[in-house]
Amino acid sequence: MIHFREELDEMQSRLLEMAGLVESAIHQSVAALVHRDEQSAKEVLWKEALINQKDIEIDEYATRLLALYQPMARDMRFLTAVIKINGDLERMGDLAVNITQRALSLMRDPPVRPLIDIPQMANLAEEMVRKSLDALVKRDEELARSVLVSDDEVDRLRDAVYKELVAFMQEQSTTIPRAVDLMFIAHNLERIADHATNIAEDVLFLVKGIDVRHHAEVREQTALAKP
Amino acid sequence: MIHFREELDEMQSRLLEMAGLVESAIHQSVAALVHRDEQSAKEVLWKEALINQKDIEIDEYATRLLALYQPMARDMRFLTAVIKINGDLERMGDLAVNITQRALSLMRDPPVRPLIDIPQMANLAEEMVRKSLDALVKRDEELARSVLVSDDEVDRLRDAVYKELVAFMQEQSTTIPRAVDLMFIAHNLERIADHATNIAEDVLFLVKGIDVRHHAEVREQTALAKP
Numbered sequence: 211m212i213h214f215r216e217e218l219d220e221m222q223s224r225l226l227e228m229a230g231l232v233e234s235a236i237h238q239s240v241a242a243l244v245h246r247d248e249q250s251a252k253e254v255l256w257k258e259a260l261i262n263q264k265d266i267e268i269d270e271y272a273t274r275l276l277a278l279y280q281p282m283a284r285d286m287r288f289l290t291a292v293i294k295i296n297g298d299l300e301r302m303g304d305l306a307v308n309i310t311q312r313a314l315s316l317m318r319d320p321p322v323r324p325l326i327d328i329p330q331m332a333n334l335a336e337e338m339v340r341k342s343l344d345a346l347v348k349r350d351e352e353l354a355r356s357v358l359v360s361d362d363e364v365d366r367l368r369d370a371v372y373k374e375l376v377a378f379m380q381e382q383s384t385t386i387p388r389a390v391d392l393m394f395i396a397h398n399l400e401r402i403a404d405h406a407t408n409i410a411e412d413v414l415f416l417v418k419g420i421d422v423r424h425h426a427e428v429r430e431q432t433a434l435a436k437p
Numbered sequence: 438m439i440h441f442r443e444e445l446d447e448m449q450s451r452l453l454e455m456a457g458l459v460e461s462a463i464h465q466s467v468a469a470l471v472h473r474d475e476q477s478a479k480e481v482l483w484k485e486a487l488i489n490q491k492d493i494e495i496d497e498y499a500t501r502l503l504a505l506y507q508p509m510a511r512d513m514r515f516l517t518a519v520i521k522i523n524g525d526l527e528r529m530g531d532l533a534v535n536i537t538q539r540a541l542s543l544m545r546d547p548p549v550r551p552l553i554d555i556p557q558m559a560n561l562a563e564e565m566v567r568k569s570l571d572a573l574v575k576r577d578e579e580l581a582r583s584v585l586v587s588d589d590e591v592d593r594l595r596d597a598v599y600k601e602l603v604a605f606m607q608e609q610s611t612t613i614p615r616a617v618d619l620m621f622i623a624h625n626l627e628r629i630a631d632h633a634t635n636i637a638e639d640v641l642f643l644v645k646g647i648d649v650r651h652h653a654e655v656r657e658q659t660a661l662a663k664p
Contacts, residue, residue: 269517276503277513286504290496290520297524376617380610387603393617397624 214279218288221271222347225292225299228264229343231257232299235306236339236402240332243313243395244325254310261303268296287419291412295346298405302339305398305405312391312398322388326374331367331399334360338406345413354417357410364403371396441506445515448498449574452519452526455491456570458484459526462533463566463629467559470540470622471552481537488530495523514646518639522573525632529566532625532632539618539625549615553601558594558626561587565633572640581644584637591630598623 235257242251272292275281281289316322338360345353372393379389462484469478499519502508508516543549565587572581599620606616 273513273517276517277507277509280504280507282504286500290500290503293517293520294524297521372617376614379606379613383607383610386606386613390599390603390620394624397621 214275214281214285217275217279218285221268221275221289221292224264224268224271225295226343226347228261228268228296228299229339231261231264232302232306233336233339235261235303236309236332236336239306239309239313240329240336242310243316244329246313246317246321248314248317251310251314254306258303258307261300265296265300265303269293272296284416287416291346291416294412295409298408302402302405305402308398309395312395316388316391319388322378322385322392325392327367327371328392328396328399331364331371331396331403334364334367335399335403335406338364338403338410342406342409342413345410346416349413349417351414351417354410354413357406361403361407364400368396368400441502441508441512444502444506445512448495448502448516448519451491451495451498452522453570453574455488455495455523455526456566458488458491459529459533460563460566462488462530463536463559463563466533466536466540467556467563469537470543471556473540473544473548475541475544478537478541481533485530485534488527492523492527492530496520499523511643514643518573518643521639522636525635529629529632532629535625536622539622543615543618546615549605549612549619552619554594554598555619555623555626558591558598558623558630561591561594562626562630562633565591565630565637569633569636569640572637573643576640576644578641578644581637581640584633588630588634591627595623595627 235254238250238257239254241247242254272289276286276289279285338357341353341360342357344350345357375389375393375396379386462481465477465484466481468474469481499516503513503516506512565584568580568587569584571577572584602616602620602623606613
């Protein structure tokens with residue numbers, strides 16, 4: 211079984227490599243927005259091609275390991291978790307591209323105003339992605355739970371961004387197309403945070419064998435700081 | 438092996454039952470919007486609870502079959518496809534809930550105007566969901582490919598909806614919050630179509646053993662009618 215253990219380690223390394231690419235794509239998509247930086251935008255588009263390639267490779271590798279070995283309980287859970295986490299990471303790559311496309315569209319016009327809470331949302335979402343993968347590596351239940359708590363904060367920030375942008379559009383109708391771009395950027399960040407939450411839930415399933423998806427009570431218990 | 442074949446049939450039946458629930462949730466979310474029907478909205482929320490429960494059951498069942506039997510090539514591909522399709526269906530349920538929440542918010546105010554191309558987008562997206570599952574049942578390559586083609590049409594409709602809504606907000610700023618709701622409904626329908634496309638891609642992988650994800654050339658070949 212030593213060989214299988216090595217394969218599982220290799221599997222995890224590949225997933226983390228994928229995650230590294232996705233994290234940097236998210237970071238650069240926000241940099242493209244904040245600094246109006248076309249070079250960052252180009253790098254996101256280039257990285258997405260790599261991410262898509264890795265997505266397929268990881269799926270194939272995980273499926274091969276499932277077929278070759280006959281993994282029991284925990285190893286089986288790990289491999290099915292890899293397939294799901296891989297899917298979440300790939301979707302995050304797509305969302306980074308969406309943010310980048312909006313950022314490129316915004317570069318063509320003068321800046322609307324300070325970006326409200328969007329950079330703060332981005333920081334929080336990026337941190338959630340990092341923590342969810344960290345929780346996977348360390349099989350760390352507490353860290354995984356902290357991601358679920360942050361998700362509520364991201365939702366709160368998104369609501370604030372929407373409200374401000376609607377008020378802003380109503381004041382000055384010429385800004386509407388740009389405000390719509392910003393609204394969708396906030397939406398994409400919120401979805402990145404959702405995917406990080408999915409990963410944290412998969413980690414909890416892996417570590418504890420309990421399924422916390424759709425179980426509001428678990429999330430409420432962990433959300434100590436909620437008003 | 439007869440027993441395993443029966444289990445695979447049972448697996449597919451359960452997935453189709455899940456799909457049936459999701460399809461009707463999508464349909465009712467749009468009915469809630471178009472007919473301003475609160476009863477339909479309530480049924481979507483009720484169905485989503487069921488969908489979430491089935492999501493977990495199907496994942497567990499597929500994982501158990503993977504562990505119990507040692508499926509080879511095609512059966513292995515089927516079971517990993519089930520896990521992915523199940524995930525796509527569950528996300529569609531969430532999107533139906535998002536549409537419903539926007540529909541409920543819109544019911545509190547007078548109607549903005551005819552709903553532009555949104556009902557047409559909804560019909561197309563629903564048809565894609567139905568066809569992608571039908572393609573799974575019949576292992577029908579052509580039907581799966583037709584879903585990929587429809588996805589481009591949905592994107593085109595969404596762009597038209599956005600454009601009209603922006604013009605509309607610019608004309609009459611009091612409609613902005615309602616126009617934003619409609620914009621996100623169009624966005625959610627487009628994402629439902631994306632998930633149907635994912636399912637069609639999984640079916641193609643299952644039938645042909647080829648992976649068409651991220652391969653733009655394949656999609657372009659099939660998109661004969663594209664301008």
